[in-house]
Structure formats: C-alpha cells, structure tokens
Amino acid sequence: xxxxxxxxxxxxxxxxxxxxxxxxxxxxxxxxxxxxxxxxxxxxxxxxxxxxxxxxxxxxxxxxxxxxxxxxxxxxxxxxxxxxxxxxxxxxxxxxxxxxxxxxxxxxxxxxxxxxxxxxxxxxxxxx
Numbered sequence: 001x002x003x004x005x006x007x008x009x010x011x012x013x014x015x016x017x018x019x020x021x022x023x024x025x026x027x028x029x030x031x032x033x034x035x036x037x038x039x040x041x042x043x044x045x046x047x048x049x050x051x052x053x054x055x056x057x058x059x060x061x062x063x064x065x066x067x068x069x070x071x072x073x074x075x076x077x078x079x080x081x082x083x084x085x086x087x088x089x090x091x092x093x094x095x096x097x098x099x100x101x102x103x104x105x106x107x108x109x110x111x112x113x114x115x116x117x118x119x120x121x122x123x124x125x126x127x128x
Contacts, residue, residue, distance in 0.1 A: 025068035026058045037071040038108035041115040044068075045096045046123060050080040059084065067115075074110035078103060081116065081123060097121055 024039070028051055042048055044060035044067065051058075051072065056079075060068045083099045092098070096118060104125050108114065113128035 024071045027071040039113045040070045042068045047082045076107045078105040
C-alpha cells in the first residue's frame with residue numbers, strides 16, 4: 001500500500017514540476033536570441049513532424065501529463081502535425097482524432113506564445 005501511495009505522490013509531483021517549468025523542450029534554431037523567439041506549446045497527443053520543410057520530432061512522452069514548449073523564430077512559418085496514441089497500453093484515445101500531415105501557417109510574433117489544443121474534435125492553434 002505504501003508503494004502505491006508513494007508512486008501516486010511521485011506522479012503528482014512530476015506533473016506539477018513539468019507544468020511549472022518555463023524551460024524550452026526543443027529549440028528550432030539555437031542561434032536565435034530568446035527575445036526574438038516565439039513559443040509553441042505542444043500537448044502529449046501531438047507530434048510536430050516538419051517545420052518550414054525541415055523534419056523535426058517535437059512531442060512529449062506519451063504518458064507525460066505535461067506539454068512540450070518549443071522555441072521557434074518569429075515570422076511566418078509552416079509546420080505539419082500528426083496525432084499520436086496517448087494511452088499507456090498503446091491503444092488510441094477515441095476523443096483525439098487521427099490526423100496525419102495537417103498543415104498550419106502562422107505569423108509568429110517575438111515573445112508571444114501559441115498552443116495546439118483539441119477543440120471541437122479538431123486540433124487548433126491558438127494564441128496565448
């Protein structure tokens with residue numbers, strides 16, 4: 001019983017630590033100063049596969065309760081996403097639509113944040 005309680009406490013602690021972190025998980029171009037970057041928050045059920053035609057693999061671990069924060073340069077950019085299986089046993093979560101290669105084009109403003117979210121059965125990119 002103590003092991004189960006300890007496990008639950010550790011999971012909760014890791015979840016809150018990840019939520020509070022402002023550290024970027026990925027940076028598209030490390031040579032760009034942070035003040036000229038925007039941030040895209042990518043949930044654990046989304047995989048960004050391409051950014052401006054360059055192959056990337058931006059995602060969170062599938063069993064993670066946190067999202068990845070990706071630093072991207074400001075300006076207009078196009079990226080592609082896929083959705084991924086989110087259940088620990090490898091089955092698909094029916095609430096998340098299967099998406100392959102959906103394209104988004106956005107003018108990212110320096111210092112601003114954006115987030116991919118599930119809304120109305122679709123993955124949408126919103127301003128924060």
